[in-house]
Amino acid sequence: MPGLEVAPCAVPEFIDHDDLLSDHKAPPGYRVLGRLGQGAFGEVSRAVSLATGEEVALKHVFPQRAARGCAPAPCNLARELAALQALRHPNVVALRAVLPQGSGRTLVLELCEGDLGDLLRHAPARLDEALAKTLARQLLRGVAHMHGAGFMHRDLKPGNILLARDGALKLADFGLARRNDCPGRAAYSHAVATRWYRAPELLFGARCYGPAVDVWAAGCIIAELLGLDPLFAGDTDIDQLGRIIARLGSVDEACWPGVRALPDYGKLRFAPSPAVPLAAALPDAPAPALDLLGHMLRWNPDERVSAEAALHHEWFLLEPATAPHAVVAEAVAAMQRLRDERRAAQRAEEAAWQEIYGC
Numbered sequence: 001m002p003g004l005e006v007a008p009c010a011v012p013e014f015i016d017h018d019d020l021l022s023d024h025k026a027p028p029g030y031r032v033l034g035r036l037g038q039g040a041f042g043e044v045s046r047a048v049s050l051a052t053g054e055e056v057a058l059k060h061v062f063p064q065r066a067a068r069g070c071a072p073a074p075c076n077l078a079r080e081l082a083a084l085q086a087l088r089h090p091n092v093v094a095l096r097a098v099l100p101q102g103s104g105r106t107l108v109l110e111l112c113e114g115d116l117g118d119l120l121r122h123a124p125a126r127l128d129e130a131l132a133k134t135l136a137r138q139l140l141r142g143v144a145h146m147h148g149a150g151f152m153h154r155d156l157k158p159g160n161i162l163l164a165r166d167g168a169l170k171l172a173d174f175g176l177a178r179r180n181d182c183p184g185r186a187a188y189s190h191a192v193a194t195r196w197y198r199a200p201e202l203l204f205g206a207r208c209y210g211p212a213v214d215v216w217a218a219g220c221i222i223a224e225l226l227g228l229d230p231l232f233a234g235d236t237d238i239d240q241l242g243r244i245i246a247r248l249g250s251v252d253e254a255c256w257p258g259v260r261a262l263p264d265y266g267k268l269r270f271a272p273s274p275a276v277p278l279a280a281a282l283p284d285a286p287a288p289a290l291d292l293l294g295h296m297l298r299w300n301p302d303e304r305v306s307a308e309a310a311l312h313h314e315w316f317l318l319e320p321a322t323a324p325h326a327v328v329a330e331a332v333a334a335m336q337r338l339r340d341e342r343r344a345a346q347r348a349e350e351a352a353w354q355e356i357y358g359c
């Protein structure tokens, strides 16, 4: 998108949470309808364009934010803009405009109905295989497009994957994305990705890594689509590695040449453990899907299948066929209904407690 400018990252070192919210006003030309989400770097609202009547999502991004005593966050606004401007695909959230606002920018994004985290949290039962397969394929299409364009997302997780009303899945939140521009000799930060979806090379402190970190995360997400629970839900980075070892088996030079040279490898000691088939964690998952996951969730990043190659896996060719968009759209609508009912029940309960105890 030509003409979009990125402001230099210059904001106060520490911004109080309340200041952020009070600072957020509807930009000219939009009316805010309600809050959609609140993240580490921004606030997302549902809004309507007064000129066109189109409903959109406004993501107010603060260019740099750091708590007192912590290192400043990377320039998430510049990262997010660079990726969103470069990536145009049905499975990537569309950027409509960028508006200056205070010390940051407001991104005008196509509106989605919720995120994959909502769907997984509010799913009444295990997802139907055709539905899980459809979402997995859309996820891989988005990731393959992003990698083909030379970007790594580095924070794929259900909360950063949106679902549109028509059933389309969209990669979003590119605040940690960066170009994979110097493969083999890069010194990227390993402090990326949310722990449960963090690839082993990041957990071992690698500074040189590639798009395979997203393939690992996508594998964890597909496992969640098949089983509803996070596959590796570690409480700490060490616990996270321990859980991966308990599933994939001990890691050594034999299965991952070069692992001993990773910065944090020698600092950690784990009891030897055999591999346990993924089927034990996902007993209801179809065998071809487990086979695909086996290719995505490899210790050695060089052995992980690429997103593009994963799209050609036989799981996507076998019955049941992927579901039409309308079926996904119905699942999204059902998820919304359930989410809204639960939120209303929670609000009613809070109001009742307030009436009883006055707090």
Ligand SMILES: Nc1ncnc2c1ncn2[C@@H]1O[C@H](COP(=O)(O)OP(=O)(O)OP(=O)(O)O)[C@@H](O)[C@H]1O
Pocket (backbone or CB within 6 Å): 036, 037, 038, 039, 040, 041, 042, 043, 044, 057, 059, 093, 109, 110, 111, 112, 113, 114, 115, 159, 160, 162, 172, 173, 174, 175
């Ligand atoms: N275009 C959109 N349509 C609907 N909801 C959205 C949209 N963009 C974001 N959201 C909601 O807002 C939440 C936060 O957005 P996003 O992940 O982009 O922000 P963030 O500040 O980087 O978040 P975090 O730090 O929590 O990852 C999302 O999880 C999603 O629920």
Ligand SMILES: [Mg+2]
Pocket (backbone or CB within 6 Å): 039, 159, 160, 173
């Ligand atoms: Mg997010």
